[in-house]
Amino acid sequence: xxxxxxxxxxxESRLYIGNLDLKITExxxxxxFSPYGKIVAEDFLWHTRGPKRGEPRGFAFIQFSTKEEAExxxxxxxxxxxxxxPLVVRLASEKYLEETTQNSSKAACDANxxxxxxxxxxxxxxxxxxxxxxxxxxxxxxxxxxxxQKHAEGTSCNSxxxxxxxxx
Numbered sequence: 001x002x003x004x005x006x007x008x009x010x011x012e013s014r015l016y017i018g019n020l021d022l023k024i025t026e027x028x029x030x031x032x033f034s035p036y037g038k039i040v041a042e043d044f045l046w047h048t049r050g051p052k053r054g055e056p057r058g059f060a061f062i063q064f065s066t067k068e069e070a071e072x073x074x075x076x077x078x079x080x081x082x083x084x085x086p087l088v089v090r091l092a093s094e095k096y097l098e099e100t101t102q103n104s105s106k107a108a109c110d111a112n113x114x115x116x117x118x119x120x121x122x123x124x125x126x127x128x129x130x131x132x133x134x135x136x137x138x139x140x141x142x143x144x145x146x147x148x149q150k151h152a153e154g155t156s157c158n159s160x161x162x163x164x165x166x167x168x
Contacts, residue, residue: 013070014041014092018059021083026060033062036076037069061092 017029026044033039041063047055064070070091078089 011093012067012091013064015062015064015070015074016059016088016090016092016094017062017077018088018090019085020056020058020060020087021085022056022058023083024056029060029062032082033073033077036064036073038065039063040065 015033017033020029026042029044030039030042039062041061043061045057045059045061047053047057062073064073074089074091077087079086081087
């Protein structure tokens with residue numbers, strides 16, 4: 001983080017919103033989060049290449065004007081169902097820190113098992129690619145299992161926002 005305070009404040013008021021259903025639009029996302037404060041920026045991520053080009057990537061970032069607004073939105077929206085899927089809402093800085101610590105320790109463990117870490121503890125390029133492919137495969141399997149369960153339960157996406165899963 002930057003020592004001048006500007007970057008700290010900006011990152012503390014920026015939220016990561018994940019597990020978005022592909023039917024959720026930018027406008028719907030803004031509408032869901034605007035009751036919690038002034039949204040000053042929104043980044044809705046799209047696929048830019050490949051067969052899914054132009055389709056949503058399933059996550060976005062929202063920047064609130066203050067840290068307090070971001071924390072309120074996080075508290076109220078994390079775990080809430082949107083199109084039958086529980087939203088994952090975290091401070092963007094938390095998301096980055098959590099993923100890097102989980103991924104680096106898991107990747108290092110996997111790399112040690114397969115012996116692909118060099119003498120300096122660095123993963124090779126092919127090892128990084130293999131780790132990413134494994135992560136994608138795991139996410140796809142997790143997603144397919146959730147879709148089968150939802151199909152069996154007969155859930156639909158008639159409204160953008162359903163009831164919260166639980167209070168946290």
